[in-house]
Amino acid sequence: MATRSEEKKQFIVRCARNVFSRMGYTRVTMKDIANEAKISRGGLYLYFTGTADIFSAVLKEDALEDDGVFEMRIRDVTSAGEILRIFLDEQKKELSGKEGTLLRAQLEYALSGEDTGAIREKFEAAVKVLEYLLKLGMQSGEFRRVNPRLHAEHMMYVIEGMKTASGTMHLTEEEIEREFSYLLDDLMTDPVP
Numbered sequence: 001m002a003t004r005s006e007e008k009k010q011f012i013v014r015c016a017r018n019v020f021s022r023m024g025y026t027r028v029t030m031k032d033i034a035n036e037a038k039i040s041r042g043g044l045y046l047y048f049t050g051t052a053d054i055f056s057a058v059l060k061e062d063a064l065e066d067d068g069v070f071e072m073r074i075r076d077v078t079s080a081g082e083i084l085r086i087f088l089d090e091q092k093k094e095l096s097g098k099e100g101t102l103l104r105a106q107l108e109y110a111l112s113g114e115d116t117g118a119i120r121e122k123f124e125a126a127v128k129v130l131e132y133l134l135k136l137g138m139q140s141g142e143f144r145r146v147n148p149r150l151h152a153e154h155m156m157y158v159i160e161g162m163k164t165a166s167g168t169m170h171l172t173e174e175e176i177e178r179e180f181s182y183l184l185d186d187l188m189t190d191p192v193p
Contacts, residue, residue: 009047009057010061011037012039012048015036017102019032019033020055021102024108025106025109026108028051028055029051030050033051052109058102059109059118060118060121063121063122080133080134080137080140081137081187083133083136084133085184087129087133091180095159095162095176096173104167106119106163107163127149127153128152130151130156131148142189155183158183159183162176
């Protein structure tokens with residue numbers, strides 16, 4: 001059972017996520033987060049040292065939430081290809097730039113020089129999931145033979161590049177769908193022409 005202090009910290013993180021998703025990273029102040037959480041700035045500093053500290057906590061909480069959603073969606077799925085499609089669908093949601101995503105804030109955070117490794121951790125976690133799925137798909141014959149680690153990294157570099165492009169060039173839904181289809185079709189044992 002979470003202590004009152006842990007509950008308060010989680011509440012602040014949820015409020016901060018709302019602020020970062022609306023304003024990005026660089027424009028957010030401790031005052032903005034304190035206002036959203038309806039606490040004093042001094043109260044906020046009891047839990048966090050600054051906006052970078054809070055954003056790191058937001059990223060970790062977001063990753064845990066994403067993992068939970070992903071695990072729930074794959075509970076009854078047995079095909080590595082279907083699980084990979086679900087994983088890619090989750091990535092597409094973030095890329096679509098719909099309100100409530102942290103895409104802009106993540107880009108600003110990465111460029112700010114304040115990232116303490118949270119973005120790399122999120123990237124590595126996604127690579128591990130993909131690597132595992134690729135191994136399963138190759139064992140079942142769904143996917144062609146690839147180096148699972150290198151291919152998983154390549155897929156995530158493509159996805160991360162698309163996130164940057166989405167924030168700077170505003171990718172269309174068709175462009176996003178085309179690239180994700182290519183990532184998936186490239187793995188299939190019977191590729192689509």
